[in-house]
Amino acid sequence: MSQVQQAVALDAAMNQSASQFGVWHTVCALEDIWPNMGVCALVEGRQIAIFRLQDNQLYALDNYDPHSDANVLSRGIVGDLGGERVVASPIYKHHYQLRTGICVEDASISLKTYPVELRDDTVWVQV
């Protein structure tokens, strides 16, 4: 395979993965998110709540709380329920699992979650 072919193939693969998995975006520095708190990022017009827990584990899910019809989850309190990490909506206190986006009180509602990574103290999210 020539260099050009390689580049084209790679580009195609990237594009495919982008359409399938989305594109990675830088969001902010890790220190912009205080431990055990969340921030909201605006990525490709989507509001994404990103949480940093004590162990520097990051989670990303929709900022939109369907129960209150408001973009507020990044301002919720994080913690765990039955060993599963959750965020509590500040409006009507529904809990959403950080890992899966499932609403604890109403399993029929599930928020979209996003891959999120820490690279060299920078937070990346794939949308």
Added chain:
Amino acid sequence: MMNQLTRIVIVGNGMVGHYFMQELVKRHPDLHAARLQVTVLGEEPRPAYDRVHLSSFFSGSTAEDLSLVEPGFYDRPGLELRLNARVSQIDRHQHTVTLTDNTVLPYDKLVLATGSFPFVPSVAGRDRENCFVYRTIEDLEAMTAAGKTAKSGVVVGGGLLGLECAKALKDMGLDTHVVEFAPRLMAVQVDEAGGKVLRSKIEELGVHVHTSRNTTAIVDGATARHRMVFFDDTWLETDMIVFSAGIRPRDELARESGLAIGARGGIAIDVFSRSSDHDIYAIGECASWHDEMYGLVAPGYDMARTACAHLSGETTATFQGADMSTKLKLMGVDVASVGDAHGKTHGCRSYQYTDEVRNIYKKIVVSEDGKKLLGAVLIGNADEYGTLQQMTVNAMALPENPEFLILPASDGKEKPGLGVDALPDAAVLCSCNNVSKGAIGEAVAAGNCSIGAIKSCTKAGTACGGCVPLVTQVMKAEMVKLGMTVNNHLCEHFPYSRQELYHLVRVEQIRTFDELLEKHGKGLGCDICKPTAASILASVWNDFILKKDLASLQDSNDYFLGNIQKDGSYSVVPRMPGGEVTPDGLIAIGQIAKKYNLYTKVTGGARVDMFGARVEQLPNIWEELIAAGFESGHAYGKSLRTVKSCVGSTWCRYGVDDSVGLAVQLENRYKGLRAPHKIKFGVSGCTRECAEAQGKDVGLIATENGWNLYVCGNGGMKPRHAELIASDLTKEEAIRMIDRFLMFYIRTADRLQRTSTWRDNMEGGLDYLRDVVIHDSLGLGAELEAQMQHVVDHYQDEWKTAVNDPEVRKRFRSFVNSKAEDSNIVFVNEREQIRPATVEEKKQAKVIPILATTE
């Protein structure tokens, strides 16, 4: 027979007469269908009320509060209640009663529930002005009126009622004396040694006690309205006199119509509560059973149940006399007597324990063979009442060393308590309402697992309240039996109640949530324990709540120092202490609201609320407010909200003190104080009470003699009147008492428990609270005040700290990576201001977001 109408006439609509009606309606919800036609004749101007709690009239209860009658109860078909209707005659041959207005009513069955009247000894001058008795609401109204101008008061009679009455006079601020004919107080219930202890307890409270004093005449006084002259020519001067020298049955109708009368008066009754005429029943205090009359409500209720059963054709229920055990708090002193308190049973033996330092006296009377408990007297501390009373009435076997029942526990030795499991199911726990242990068990099995639920479903504990500790114990034991967990754990992360956590934070000097979690919890915490911990840490240490390690614990409102609204925008409520604001202040608020296009509304807490601010606008808005001289208003969070005030003596023609000045001072003192729930204050400049202070957690009302302090009131979902805890305070005294009250609340309340529910769940009730706060019975007063002073000294304007800290300020933006605004926050106009758009309105793309630029 069944189809024939039975006409029942009830004479007297007091506690027992009304209870009879409730029982009858319980049996026959449809009186018409049961072919019953009932007429109730009451001489008083109002339907039945709670005479047992009559004294609470002085601490602010109204006639409505005391009423025992549910709205509409007497409006049902087949039932008629006539008030101001006094029966003057019974014609047993014609089966009629005649009223004083000469109305004649026929009856098939007659129920006499005429109660008793206060006995006034025949002393010359007893009918002078400002001489009272203590029985009806009208009596108390008259006493209140007289108390306003009186300086001193005398109660004639040192029995149960007399002492209760003395407390009322004391609370009215009178120099109070008790004059007793017998050589000791409460001669009926208490033996000589007990009477001595009781006397010193009561004298400690500043009431003068005179025993062995027989009053011979009441004449004009030199320094006061009356002079009471005693048999030995000594005398006492006083402005008002209340006779409380015992009660006499109202048996006059029965006597005149020839019914059998007991040896000491009262209408003689049989086991069915029938008089000697079998168409006439007698129940309550007017009845005499085996020549015994009961001045208590529980035996009357028992008679009412028996009579009602018999009238309905049942002959199994009988009245067999009553247990006269009583437990009371008299002027804050526990007094209890059980069974044969005087040891009159042949061959009985007794054990006594006296503590002359703390003025505690306890005695038990046991049977000759030492196997059964016959009676007991407890003064100063009646913790063992429930155990001793149940042991006596259920004839339970005594432990080996019965003296340990009343000795204080020492060397960590467990006291031989009453295992509630040992009680038979038939044991009556609540004698006022005849609720057995079995009934509590059933209620628990049906899912009633809190004392509140048990109260409303079984009625146990709703009359005198003396049984509540025992009922709670049984409820918990039953829950354990059913495999339910009894816990007040905050959440899954902490196996402690809020009170216990508070304690741990203080004693172990814990300053962060992580430390608390590591030492006493598990997991990561949650939205319940984190804000609770934040509130506890704030009330103990009062550090800035947005410090890095505290910030993540805060509810969104505390975190963003504003009230989150339904669409995720915030409202800003500048503090206006006491509702006072300068014209410049108002103009500044108006200008800021206009600039940021905020919706403005004057709130119920007497300040201006500005709605519709976006997160990123908040620091700018605050900066402008701070520049205009305003500071953070805690319209959010579990903290002091507002101190509402009326305009007071400065402007109001009725005002007697400066309510606005005090309100401003109080709001500035307690602002920022974090608590288990929100706290509201009210201050009124006179008793017209324009600031509605009696609906607040803390209320102050100015009187000529100083400030009256009310606590634990509530508006909101379940309104509750505040109760008078202290009167005639100076401003400084009031502040000290409020310091103690608030800190005691913060220390001991559960999460999200308003002061009203905290008080309702408090064992010992208002008396206990008053002991702790006013009389400092736990010796905590100085400490509580010091702790409050610490919080006050460490107050900071949270807004100012926030806007001046760039790290914190950075947090106030919608997006971490963009200056854009949340496009889901959309407003439309209504009545010339903005309001959040509805979902439908947002869907219509036409709506153009109203943006206020921020940069």
